[in-house]
Amino acid sequence: MAEFVQLLFNGLVTGSILAMAAVGVSLVYGVLKLVNFAAGDFMTLGAFIAVFFSVSKGWPLILSVLLAIIGICALGLALDMVLWKRLRENKAGTLAFFLVATGVALILRQAILMIFSSGSRKYAIDEIATFPLFGANIATAQLIVLLLASSSIITLGLFMAKTTIGKDMRAFSDNPSLAAVSGINVNRVVRYVWIINGVLSALAGIFQGMVQGRFDSTMGWTLLLPIFAAVVLGTIGDAYGALLGGMVLGLVMEMSTWSVLFGGIPSSYKPVVAFATLGLVLLVKPEGLLGVKARSI
């Protein structure tokens, strides 16, 4: 029981972090047709900026988190201005976007090393503190992250469902040409996508850093594959699908190590579990969890 509660908790934490990052990737892909290979490094950079201000400079954590969010939003908007916008205007193909994004990812990772120097980082939180729950010992950091991440996800869900710009973004992601003739301002949507992606990436990176305890410049990179798997699992280009995909994968990955299930799969195989899940779901439902079968009219 204790192990089950612990793993369930881990799964919820991992799931909500994956879900946040996956929504960012899904929106960026849906609206810009950009497979953002740098998504993981956006997360890492966010985590590093927050650590820099809160630990190295000794500023309050909340302020440091805000600065990290602003930094990642600005990075997204700036890259769009100098890079993606030009590629779009020159009608670059998906592969060109993908390769450029890979280049951006590599540059970002090295830039993080150059600016912040190598070595691992940690937030000034007590990583040993735990509290008991149904016989399990849950790390306080995990609880805090779970609370913050779930409130971020609820806020995000409400934003996407209720606000005009949220609906416009989902509409654009669903069908760009119809969105344009319906009078949705493309440039405005693009700006908001980078802002929301910035908020989500920075928070997901910071949360992951807090849960991990120590992290280095490869943190986001190692999460990239499960994030992409979550996007595909939940139906590509569907923001709610990405949320669901992230939660499902997080839970499945953590629960797979439960010793009751065949003695538990070794935890280093978690990414394999993620992709096995993806493969199985797609075999049964090729359009993804929330997808509707394309129908001929």
Place this chain on the structure above:
Amino acid sequence: MTTPLFELKGVSAGYGDVQILNDVSIQVPANAIVTIVGPNGAGKSTILKAIYGIAKVSQGDITLHKLSGEAIDVRKTKPHNLADIGIAYVPQIENIFTTLTIDENLDVGYKGNGGVASEERKEKLYKQYPDLAIRKKDRAGTLSGGQRQMLALARALMSGPDILLLDEPSAGLAPALVDQLFDELVRINETGATILMVEQNARRALEISNYGYVLDMGKNRHEGEGKALAVDPEIVGIYFGKR
């Protein structure tokens, strides 16, 4: 002749170096249904694409004469602003947002034209389309073909347009639904909407049209009252196939 609501005057347009439309003129009077018909490759759809700047217009004028007397140069208006000035477009395919709910599809279509509040306009449309009202919280992708077409029309009407542009509205619909669709277009027209449509189901479309244009090889070939064109033996023989 009174000023038409919407007008193409001597429009030539095409893609890259290929010119498809050659000196085409179309006039759409207020509150009318006007249909453009013609054989495949005549340039029917290019007319709509020219209005939306997808096809490049090399010559001619496209003008919306608002009831207020204001004349708007459509060629100088950005495609995403056309809905704001009162032009609504229903594409032939992929004309709804399948991952959004029916209600959200209408929200996205809303523009403040005519100063009518979003909720008020939605309520009116739901009264008109009870099928959509029942399922307003469902994802639009779950609708049937006929319901999708109704939602596509409703989404366009949410903007409170002066003119509704329809690209082959009956394409792909089952025969029974085609009748239902054309009845619906008449009903929409009776509530005061002006309609310009491009249609391959020419006979049926012309029957409900006040006026029709026959396009051939990117040029105006014939024009006349809809009902007269629909039974004109020459045109029936050339373009629509004998029955």
